[in-house]
Every structure is written in C-alpha cells, then in structure tokens.
Amino acid sequence: MSDPDAVAVVGGGIVGSAVAYHLAREGVETTLFDRRDEGRATDAGAGIVAPATSSRTGSVPWFEFAVEAADHYPDLVAALEADGATDHGYVRADLLSVAVDADEVDPFERAKRRTERRAEEYGTPEPGTFEELSIDEARDLFPPLSDAERAMVYRDQARVDGRAFAAALRTAGESHGLAVEHADVTDIRTEDDGAGGTGDEAVTGVVADGDSRDFDAVVVAGGAWSGTFGDALGLEVPVEPQRGQIVHLAVDADTAGWPIVSPFRHKYMVSWPDGRVAVGATREDGTGFVPRATLEGLHDVYGEALRVADGLRDAEPVETRVGLRPVARDGLPILGPTPDVAGAFLATGHGPTGLTLGPYSGKVVADLVRGVDPDADLSAFDPARFR
Structure with a gap:
C-alpha cells in the first residue's frame, strides 16, 4: 500500500514510538496507542549500542542490519534535537x-x-x-x-536510555501532529479486500478500550505482547x-x-x-x-x-x-507486512537488542507502510516466514 490516510501504531515502546514518529514526520495521520504495560522491555533495558562487539555471529542479516541501525542513531538524534526533543538519553x-x-x-x-x-x-x-x-x-x-x-x-x-529515547520520539512526533493515546487495543478490524491484493483481508481499523476506530493501516509493535494479535492477522506471531x-x-x-x-x-x-x-x-x-x-x-x-x-x-x-x-522463535526481529491482511504490519521480536535495533526498525517499517522501499534488506525478518 502507499500513503495511507490514517495509521494506528499499537505499542509505545522504542519500536512503536519510532514507527509513529517517522510516519508523523512524513505527514501521515498517525495515532500511537500506548497501553504502558508494566515490564515493557524499553523501560528496563540498559541500552548498549555496539553491534560490532556483539557475539551474535550466527546471523549475517542480523549483524548487517544492526550496523545500519547503529549508524542511524546520530542522524535520528540530530532530527529529534531539531524538533526540540533534546532529553533523549543517547551518549x-x-x-x-x-x-x-x-x-x-x-x-x-x-x-x-x-x-x-x-x-x-x-x-x-x-x-x-x-x-x-x-x-x-x-x-x-x-x-x-x-x-x-x-x-x-x-x-x-554508544549507550541509550530507552525510557528517555522513546519519550523523545513521542514528543518529537507530537510536534508533527502525532496523537498519543493511553488505550488498550484489543482487536484489529478487517474485511474482505475485494481487490485481489496482497491478502484476502484488509485492515479497516482497531478496537481500542471498547471503541471501534477507523484506520487504513495498523502496525503491531507490542513487544512481548505482540502475539495476542495473531488470530486477527491470520498469522502466528511466535514472540x-x-x-x-x-x-x-x-x-x-x-x-x-x-x-x-x-x-x-x-x-x-x-x-x-x-x-x-x-x-x-x-x-x-x-x-x-x-x-x-x-x-x-x-x-x-x-x-x-x-x-x-x-x-x-x-x-x-x-x-x-x-x-x-x-524474543521471536528464531531469534530474529519480525518486520514487515503480514502476508494475508493488507495494511497490517509487524515490528517486534527484537529480543535483547531492541534498544540497538528499535529506532531503525521503526524507520524501515514506517517506510513500508508508506509504500517506500527501505534501504535495508528485510528478507530475513519477513513475517511470512511463520506462515
């Protein structure tokens, strides 16, 4: 899909906040639903950004993506500071x-x-x-x-305070029109897309705190809780x-x-x-x-x-x-569109490296939502691998 009119991002950790920030910065009407779960990984992590020293040698795609993610931080920090979000905790x-x-x-x-x-x-x-x-x-x-x-x-x-950085992303996003709501999204609404598109179903909205809300696309960035949306997406989300x-x-x-x-x-x-x-x-x-x-x-x-x-x-x-x-079943992030529901995207499964990968993951998934080919090779992280 390209240029959706309204996007819901589910999950206010560093990944969801990054997705929402990048969408809002590009002028997309975006609502971030943040349930503020106790135990959210972003709020606890110490935030080491040093992929070159990582022991994760079994996955070349992971390492190459992690290097790009670390390189993304300085540019993102400069953008946040330009938006007035200077208390970002990145050093x-x-x-x-x-x-x-x-x-x-x-x-x-x-x-x-x-x-x-x-x-x-x-x-x-x-x-x-x-x-x-x-x-x-x-x-x-x-x-x-x-x-x-x-x-x-x-x-x-580098090191980064996850709490501070996610908050800075949300603050900067709000300066571009991002709406942040403290609400619990319990379901993703879909209907037959009727167009022979990427899937049999298409996103029509979400149910948040019992209210049905209309959206053209949804990004599930719910961290360890992301798997609860598997049924709605017609796809196992093994996190x-x-x-x-x-x-x-x-x-x-x-x-x-x-x-x-x-x-x-x-x-x-x-x-x-x-x-x-x-x-x-x-x-x-x-x-x-x-x-x-x-x-x-x-x-x-x-x-x-x-x-x-x-x-x-x-x-x-x-x-x-x-x-x-x-933590995803195969230890790799889950990033990209779901195979059978048009307008649904996943951004989760980062395990112990969420503060390293999260902001860049948010950017590339935001690009996908807008129909823009991301710079990174995401083939190893495709949600369809769990189909």
Whole structure:
C-alpha cells in the first residue's frame, strides 16, 4: 500500500514510538496507542549500542542490519534535537571488553578475531578504534574493575536510555501532529479486500478500550505482547517474553566518562553521568508475563557485579528494573507486512537488542507502510516466514 490516510501504531515502546514518529514526520495521520504495560522491555533495558562487539555471529542479516541501525542513531538524534526533543538519553561511550577469569580467555580471543574480521570485511568497527589494553590501563578507564586476565577497548560506541529515547520520539512526533493515546487495543478490524491484493483481508481499523476506530493501516509493535494479535492477522506471531532483571547502583564517583563494561557471561555494566551504574541482566525464559524481581535473579546480578568490579562492593543499590524482552522463535526481529491482511504490519521480536535495533526498525517499517522501499534488506525478518 502507499500513503495511507490514517495509521494506528499499537505499542509505545522504542519500536512503536519510532514507527509513529517517522510516519508523523512524513505527514501521515498517525495515532500511537500506548497501553504502558508494566515490564515493557524499553523501560528496563540498559541500552548498549555496539553491534560490532556483539557475539551474535550466527546471523549475517542480523549483524548487517544492526550496523545500519547503529549508524542511524546520530542522524535520528540530530532530527529529534531539531524538533526540540533534546532529553533523549543517547551518549557516545567507549566499551571495555574484559576476560576476568581464565575460562573467559578463549571467548576473549574469539571475540578479538571476530572483531578484526568484521573490521576488515565491513569496516566496522573502524580500524584503529579498538585495541587491547593492560589491566592497569583498563582500570584507569573503569576504576572499580577487578583483577582480570585480558581487556580490550572499543572506542566511540554508544549507550541509550530507552525510557528517555522513546519519550523523545513521542514528543518529537507530537510536534508533527502525532496523537498519543493511553488505550488498550484489543482487536484489529478487517474485511474482505475485494481487490485481489496482497491478502484476502484488509485492515479497516482497531478496537481500542471498547471503541471501534477507523484506520487504513495498523502496525503491531507490542513487544512481548505482540502475539495476542495473531488470530486477527491470520498469522502466528511466535514472540515470547524473556525476563531480564537489572540493578542500578549509586556510587560515590564521577561516572560520566566510565565505559560500558562487557564481560563474557551474558552480563554488562553501563555507567551514567549521575553516579549510577546499571548492572544486568538475567535472561530467563519460561517465566511468562511476570515482571518482578526474584531472589535468584538478583543473586545472579549482584554476584556478577562483584566478580567483574569488586570496587563496587560499597555501592548502594537504588533501583531494580525488570523487563520482558520480546524474543521471536528464531531469534530474529519480525518486520514487515503480514502476508494475508493488507495494511497490517509487524515490528517486534527484537529480543535483547531492541534498544540497538528499535529506532531503525521503526524507520524501515514506517517506510513500508508508506509504500517506500527501505534501504535495508528485510528478507530475513519477513513475517511470512511463520506462515
């Protein structure tokens, strides 16, 4: 379809907010329905934007898309600032990769070789922007660091506050006419399209808080809750919640210049300029829609914090965040039009990388809604793969 008169976006996390912002910016009448679910992944995530250091080597399409997504951030930030949304929470930062214990040395070596190959093949990270450091040099960058085996720094990566960035997208979108409603969309209305188009049915609107509303197109960006619309779309949307527990620590230090810290046991530390360090995150499958902290999960996070940075032992725990990541069955995002309902689109399934991929995913899906061919190759993310 092209140039729909009115579009509904379901889900106010970073992905849905990005879709809505880009549509509104292009003059499309857009309504963002934000149910504000407790446990939304956007509100909990620490936001590391560093695809070149990712361990996700099994999917070339994912990596290539992630590089484009990271490159999209500076242009998007400039556009948001031009629209007056300056409190976006996006900051350039170094990333410190550390092998703390001996069993992490082999993964460290593999990551180093992978980075060198990516730099040669893709030009990212740029040659000269990463190097191995001594542990003393690493501790100069991140003073709480424990004794460690190996360390490497990646310059000019980024971190983003998901809550702040999604809010900035909505604020900037509103300056272009975006309507944001706190409402629960419970159904997508369709009818026989009668035109032999892309599917047997076509979108006619949504049901929000019991009221039937007319729209030409709908984008489902409901995060872990996206699968509830499978029946309406005539398509399985195999997205399940993966719980992540994150602890925020207050430290008596100037943390503004501290790097992101990435060890090799699926945890991380992200420092913010207000004397705060976020440590996370658990990856818990099969927990359902239960966004609460657990003793076992917090023990895991605190234990990793002390293992990697024993200099944080006097830090004060000030906040616990719990998010439900939307994980697709095959681990890849689900982006694009649904095969049997014209005017229906999906933008979900980003798993633990939603804050990296989300804003760019929003842009490319907004392009598709408008009938514009996106710059990115989305074939690996096509919803029709679950048909």
